[in-house]
Amino acid sequence: MCGIIGYIGPKSVVPVILDGLKRLEYRGYDSAGIAVVDRGEIRVRRVKGKVKDLEDSLREEPLQGTYGLGHTRWATHGRPSEENAHPHKDCSGRLVIVHNGIIENYLALKQKLRAEGHTFKTETDTEVIVHLLEKYYRGSLEEAMRAAIGEIEGAFAVAALAADEPDRIVAAKQGPPIVVGLGDGEFLISSDINAILAHTPNVVFLEDGEMAILDRSGARFTDFHGVPKAKTVERVSWSPLMMEKRGFKHFMLKEIFEQPEVVRDTLLGRMSLDTGRVMLDEIGIPEATLRRVRKAVIIACGTSYHAGLVGKYLMESLAGIPVDVEYASEFRYRDFILDPDTLVIVVSQSGETADTLAALRAAKDRCAAVLAVTNARSSSIAREAYGVLYTNAGPEIGVAATKTFTAQMTALALIALYLAQVQERMDHAALLEFIQEFQRIPYKMEKILGRAKAVEDLAARFVSFSHFLFLGRWVNFPVALEGALKLKEISYIHAEAYPGGEMKHGPIALIDEKMPTLAIVPEDRVYDKMLSNISEIKARNGYVIAVASDDDARIRERVDAVIAVPAAPPLLMPFLTAVPLQLFAYYIAAKRGADVDQPRNLAKSVTVE
Numbered sequence: 001m002c003g004i005i006g007y008i009g010p011k012s013v014v015p016v017i018l019d020g021l022k023r024l025e026y027r028g029y030d031s032a033g034i035a036v037v038d039r040g041e042i043r044v045r046r047v048k049g050k051v052k053d054l055e056d057s058l059r060e061e062p063l064q065g066t067y068g069l070g071h072t073r074w075a076t077h078g079r080p081s082e083e084n085a086h087p088h089k090d091c092s093g094r095l096v097i098v099h100n101g102i103i104e105n106y107l108a109l110k111q112k113l114r115a116e117g118h119t120f121k122t123e124t125d126t127e128v129i130v131h132l133l134e135k136y137y138r139g140s141l142e143e144a145m146r147a148a149i150g151e152i153e154g155a156f157a158v159a160a161l162a163a164d165e166p167d168r169i170v171a172a173k174q175g176p177p178i179v180v181g182l183g184d185g186e187f188l189i190s191s192d193i194n195a196i197l198a199h200t201p202n203v204v205f206l207e208d209g210e211m212a213i214l215d216r217s218g219a220r221f222t223d224f225h226g227v228p229k230a231k232t233v234e235r236v237s238w239s240p241l242m243m244e245k246r247g248f249k250h251f252m253l254k255e256i257f258e259q260p261e262v263v264r265d266t267l268l269g270r271m272s273l274d275t276g277r278v279m280l281d282e283i284g285i286p287e288a289t290l291r292r293v294r295k296a297v298i299i300a301c302g303t304s305y306h307a308g309l310v311g312k313y314l315m316e317s318l319a320g321i322p323v324d325v326e327y328a329s330e331f332r333y334r335d336f337i338l339d340p341d342t343l344v345i346v347v348s349q350s351g352e353t354a355d356t357l358a359a360l361r362a363a364k365d366r367c368a369a370v371l372a373v374t375n376a377r378s379s380s381i382a383r384e385a386y387g388v389l390y391t392n393a394g395p396e397i398g399v400a401a402t403k404t405f406t407a408q409m410t411a412l413a414l415i416a417l418y419l420a421q422v423q424e425r426m427d428h429a430a431l432l433e434f435i436q437e438f439q440r441i442p443y444k445m446e447k448i449l450g451r452a453k454a455v456e457d458l459a460a461r462f463v464s465f466s467h468f469l470f471l472g473r474w475v476n477f478p479v480a481l482e483g484a485l486k487l488k489e490i491s492y493i494h495a496e497a498y499p500g501g502e503m504k505h506g507p508i509a510l511i512d513e514k515m516p517t518l519a520i521v522p523e524d525r526v527y528d529k530m531l532s533n534i535s536e537i538k539a540r541n542g543y544v545i546a547v548a549s550d551d552d553a554r555i556r557e558r559v560d561a562v563i564a565v566p567a568a569p570p571l572l573m574p575f576l577t578a579v580p581l582q583l584f585a586y587y588i589a590a591k592r593g594a595d596v597d598q599p600r601n602l603a604k605s606v607t608v609e
C-alpha cells in the first residue's frame with residue numbers, strides 16, 4: 001500500500017529517490033517524504049500530497065546528501081498529513097525509518113515506549129518502530145533492527161538508517177515486498193523492481209523473516225536471528241522503457257493498447273497449433289495430481305476475482321469440472337470445506353494482496369494443490385503456492401487493472417484447456433479448433449482498439465452522468481462486473497453490474513433516462529434473453545448501449561448505440577467485450593479530468609487487510 005525506497009551509491013541521492021518514488025507512486029500517493037544524510041546529519045522533508053509536491057518543495061529548498069530513504073504513502077493509521085508522512089525520526093533525530101505494512105500491536109508498544117520516556121509526534125503505527133530502534137540502538141543498526149522487529153506483530157517492509165552509522169541502510173521484511181538492487185557500486189532497496197530498473201537489472205527478492213544490510217561495498221542478507229542467508233541474484237528482463245508511457249496520455253491507456261501483445265506473450269510456448277496441445281508443465285503440478293482433480297476453487301479480489309469468474313465458465317465448459325469462485329476476503333474467514341481432489345487457484349497480478357495471500361495459506365494443506373496465477377515473479381503468492389502460472393503482461397503501472405485482467409483470463413483459459421487435455425475431456429479436434437480460435441484473439445483485439453475513437457466519441461456523451469448499469473449474462477456477466485468496476489474506480493461514477501436475468505428481480509426499478517445501461521450482447525446462447533432485457537429497459541425510457549458482434553444485423557434497431565466487436569467463439573468473447581468497456585471507462589474518466597493512473601483512495605497492491 002505504500003512505496004519505500006533506499007539508495008547508497010555515487011549518484012546524487014535526492015534525484016534518485018524522487019525518481020524512484022514516482023515509479024512507486026501507484027502504490028499510494030496521499031503523502032511523501034525523503035530522508036538524506038548530509039555531513040553526519042539526517043535531513044528530512046515530507047509533504048501532504050504527491051511526489052510532485054515533494055519535488056517542488058525540494059526545488060525551493062534543496063537537500064543535499066550522499067545516501068537516503070524515500071516513502072510514498074497510502075494512509076492506514078493516521079490521516080494523510082505532513083506530520084504522519086514518512087520518514088519518521090526517533091527522539092534524538094539520529095535514526096530514521098520508512099515502512100510499508102501495519103503494526104498490529106502498535107498501541108501497546110506506543111504506551112510502553114511512552115512510559116519509557118519516548119515522545120511521539122504522529123498518529124501512525126509506524127512511529128513505534130523508530131522508537132524501538134532508539135531503545136535498542138547501541139551502535140549497531142542491524143542489531144537494533146533485530147531487537148525492534150522482535151517486538152512487532154503485523155506486516156512490515158521497513159528500512160532504516162542511523163546518522164551515527166554512515167553509509168548503511170538496514171531493511172527487514174515480513175509481509176509486504178522488499179527488492180534489493182545490486183548495481184555497479186550502487187545499492188538500493190525498494191517495494192518494487194520498477195524503482196530499481198533504472199539503475200540495475202540485478203535484483204534479490206527478500207523473503208519473510210529476512211533482512212538486508214546495504215553499504216557502499218554491497219549488500220548482505222541474514223534472517224531475523226542474524227544467521228547469514230545466501231540469496232539468488234535474479235536478472236530482470238523488463239526494460240525501463242516498458243515503464244514509460246510511450247506517447248500515451250496515461251499508463252492505463254497504454255496498457256489497454258498493450259493487451260493484444262500481452263495475450264500473445266502469455267500464450268507463447270504454452271499451446272501448439274502443430275500438435276493441438278497445451279504445454280503447462282511449468283506450473284509444477286504433476287499430471288497425476290491434475291487427473292485426480294474433481295473440483296476447482298478460484299480465490300481472488302477485485303478485478304482478479306472477475307477474471308476468476310470468467311475462468312469458472314471456461315473450466316466448466318471445457319474441462320467439465322465444477323468451479324467455485326470466492327472473494328479472498330470472505331473465504332479466509334469462512335469455515336470453508338475443501339477436499340483432497342480440489343484444485344485451489346489464487347489469482348493476483350501483484351502477488352502481494354494480503355487477503356489473497358491469507359486465503360492461500362488457509363487453503364494450502366487442505367486441497368490437492370494451490371496454483372497461483374500472478375504477474376509478479378518471486379512475489380509472496382508465487383513463492384508460497386505449490387505451482388505458478390505467470391502472466392506475461394509486463395509491469396502494469398495504472399492502478400486500474402486492464403492488461404493484467406486480460407492476461408489472467410488467458411492464463412485461466414490455458415489452465416481450463418490443460419485440465420481438459422489431462423483429463424481427456426476434449427477430443428483432439430475440439431482442442432485444436434479452440435487453440436486456433438484463441439490464436440486469433442489478439443488480432444481481433446487490435447481491430448477493436450482501432451475503433452477507440454468511436455468509443456471515445458460515445459463516452460463523451462456520458463461524462464456528466466452519475467449512475468450506470470452494466471448487464472451481461474453467462475460468460476459475459478463477469479465482464480459486466482469488470483466494466484462497472486473500471487468506471488467506478490477511475491471516474492468515480494456509481495456503476496453496478498447485474499446478470500441480465502436479475503433485472504426483473506429489482507434493478508429494473510432503477511431504470512430511467514438518468515440511468516443508462518451498457519449491455520453486453522454477443523450472439524451466444526443467451527442472446528435472445530439479453531434482447532428481452534433490452535426491450536424491458538427501452539420500454540421504460542432507459543438508454544441502452546450494446547457491445548455486440550460486428551455482423552449482428554438485429555441489434556441496431558433495438559438499442560441507442562452499438563460498440564461493435566469482431567465475432568469469436570462464445571467462450572472467447574470476454575477477451576473482446578472487455579476492451580470497449582475499459583476504453584469507455586477510460587475516456588469518461590479522462591474527460592472528467594480524473595487522475596486516471598492514480599485514482600483517489602486506491603492503491604495498486606492492497607498489501608494490508
Ligand code: AGP
Nearest residue numbers: 302303304348349350353400401
Ligand atoms: C482493479 O482495477 C483494482 N486495482 C483492484 O480491484 C485489484 O484488482 C485488486 O486489488 C486485486 O489485486 P491483485 O490482482 O494484485 O491481487
